[in-house]
Amino acid sequence: MAKANITVHGGTPQLPTLLGQGPARIPVGGKIRAGIKVLTNKAAEQPRVKALYDQGVAAGQSFDQIERAIRAAVPGLKTPLIPRNVPWFTVRAQDFSNPVLAQQIMEAYGExxxxxxxxxxxxxxxxxxxxxxxxxxxxxxxxxxxxxxxxxxxxxxxxxxxxxxxxxxxxxxxxxxxxxxxxxxxxxxxxxxxxxxxxxxxxxxxxxxxxxxxxxxxxxxxxxxxxxxxxxxxxxxxxxxxxxxxxxxxxxxxxxxxxxxxxxxxxxxxxxxxxxxxxxxxxxxxxxxxxxxxxxxxxDVTALLRDSEEDVHTTLVEAEFANRVLEATPTPLVDEEKVVAEVMVQEAEPLQGQPSLEQLLALARSYEIDEARYQSYADARWGRGWRLNPHGRRRAWDELERYRNDPEGYRDKVEHELGAAS
Structure with a gap:
């Protein structure tokens, strides 16, 4: 199968080259078909044609290949195959530049x-x-x-x-x-x-x-x-x-x-x-x-709406943090932790039902976990953005909640993870 390209209209324009300027293209390396083709009544009456069709289907050939083979063998048969509407999709090895992909698709999702x-x-x-x-x-x-x-x-x-x-x-x-x-x-x-x-x-x-x-x-x-x-x-x-x-x-x-x-x-x-x-x-x-x-x-449509709301909130907090860093009086080093805490507490009111960074750190301290070591653990586990993202803070809070009756076990978990990371 020859590879095709799909133009991404509205995509980022490419720099001019000898071969022209245009939008990005998505290479296409395989085709799944919506239906099948079967022999016409006239074609099915000929044993040789039926044998060629059965052999092609068994070998995973595309219907175009099968049709060409039949026409070459029986030149007088102009239309040997007709489409048939079926409740499944057709996956043929010869419709893929890498035939192994057809087998992988069927193994993963075939029924x-x-x-x-x-x-x-x-x-x-x-x-x-x-x-x-x-x-x-x-x-x-x-x-x-x-x-x-x-x-x-x-x-x-x-x-x-x-x-x-x-x-x-x-x-x-x-x-x-x-x-x-x-x-x-x-x-x-x-x-x-x-x-x-x-x-x-x-x-x-x-x-x-x-x-x-x-x-x-x-x-x-x-x-x-x-x-x-x-x-x-x-x-x-x-x-x-x-x-x-x-x-x-x-x-x-x-x-x-x-x-x-x-x-x-x-x-x-x-x-x-x-x-x-x-x-x-x-x-x-x-x-x-x-x-x-x-x-x-x-x-879940409500989850999409909730994620969208959280994304807006996170974007606003991150923008404010970036603005403070850029406008800060030049010093040897900007205290990032202090700026983040200020933004979260003073200017970015947490969403209803979402824990603030201070609440999280207070709960960690109640487990007798050093605040700095807890933040190092959380950064390694969820990435530094967890403290800015309400969804990230919720995950951290839920994990702490699960260990309310076993703070010692959670301290061991934190120390073990930090030790493995180092």
């Missing part, structure tokens, strides 16, 4: 629900905060070998253009093509003033141009610097995913990347059986049951 081991549901982590970057999509028309026309928005997002590759230029004699640096040029299509308007497009009306999109993600536990992708042509799947992206982004201050909360909760991709409406050839609205890709976000 047997009575129809063999399949991938029904799996966790995903998105690598960017713009949903347009992790779910790129377009209207596209394909010829036999390449993408012929495709949609692309203007820089301000207001106009959708129909794009195509520019003709390859020739020299003055008209007999020799000119070498093109950086690949074929992309230009707006001449028809309809270059505007993408499906209702006036002959390719779209003929069913040759369709909506296509893909999710781009990492899978926890699967070690790969390249992302994975899952293609979909479903408007309903993508539209529902956008709503969930925007909801989670609103609750997390615009972030959809990474784990969703402090418990390392992730998004999940699965399938849901839905009645999907569409217009038939007679202009009637009908419904058909289909397995549609479903993006889940099984997260």
């Amino acid at each position: 047997d629900r009575g129809e063999g081991r399949h991938l029904y549901r799996f966790p995903v982590v998105f690598p960017a905060d713009q949903w347009q970057a992790v779910m790129p999509h377009e209207l596209a028309a394909w010829s036999t070998h390449e993408k012929q026309f495709w949609s692309e928005y203007s820089a301000d997002g207001r106009t959708r253009y129909c794009m195509r590759h520019a003709p390859v230029p020739v020299d003055a004699t008209g007999r020799r093509t000119i070498r093109i640096f950086g690949g074929r040029k992309i230009v707006a299509r001449d028809v309809n003033g270059g505007i993408c308007e499906p209702e006036a497009c002959r390719e779209y009306q003929a069913g040759q141009c369709n909506l296509t999109g893909r999710f781009v993600f990492f899978i926890p536990g699967i070690r790969s610097v390249s992302a994975f992708e899952l293609n979909t042509n479903s408007f309903y799947a993508m539209n529902a995913a956008i709503q969930k992206f925007e909801t989670v982004g609103f609750l997390r201050g615009g972030r959809i990347s990474g784990f969703l909360d402090r418990q390392n909760t992730t998004f999940f991709l699965s399938k849901k059986l839905m009645d999907v409406p569409h217009i038939d050839d007679g202009g009637r609205a009908v419904r058909v049951s289909q397995w549609i890709i479903d993006l889940e976000a099984p997260v």
Whole structure:
């Protein structure tokens, strides 16, 4: 499988180079498919074709590879395979640049629900905060070998253009093509003033141009610097995913990347059986049951709101601390501990129910633990930010609480950890 790249729109611009200036790209090294392909009735009647199909499936070949092998063996069979909607995803070794990854995904997340081991549901982590970057999509028309026309928005997002590759230029004699640096040029299509308007497009009306999109993600536990992708042509799947992206982004201050909360909760991709409406050839609205890709976000919304509130509080405290350090009268050494304590006590009132730094240190002293040694222990255990972060102070308080009936045991724990660290 050839590696692909996904452009992170809105990402940090790169410095100009000989190869151009553009946004960062996410390399894609594997493809999970939304369904399967099976033999048509005509193809299934031929034993040779059936054998090639069964061999390809058993060997983990992609359906494109199987289809090419069948066409090469039986040239008269133009369409040997047709898509079939199933409740699971397809993971084929040949769809990955490193075939071992397909096996790892199935071992980690595959299930047997009575129809063999399949991938029904799996966790995903998105690598960017713009949903347009992790779910790129377009209207596209394909010829036999390449993408012929495709949609692309203007820089301000207001106009959708129909794009195509520019003709390859020739020299003055008209007999020799000119070498093109950086690949074929992309230009707006001449028809309809270059505007993408499906209702006036002959390719779209003929069913040759369709909506296509893909999710781009990492899978926890699967070690790969390249992302994975899952293609979909479903408007309903993508539209529902956008709503969930925007909801989670609103609750997390615009972030959809990474784990969703402090418990390392992730998004999940699965399938849901839905009645999907569409217009038939007679202009009637009908419904058909289909397995549609479903993006889940099984997260405690109240926890997201609480974490967001704590993050704001911590940011304000850290900003005040930095401001005091910068504005302090130059001395050989700024007393960081004193500044932190002042900020926490005098200017950053702790959230309701959250312990202050002074309360924590007082409790540690009641266990006959030296204040400086306790802070050294806590710094090593939770990092220096624990004292500024209400969530970090809560964890420290909970640990102290657990040892109220055994202060001697806690003193031993602190001394043991400090001794191991040194």
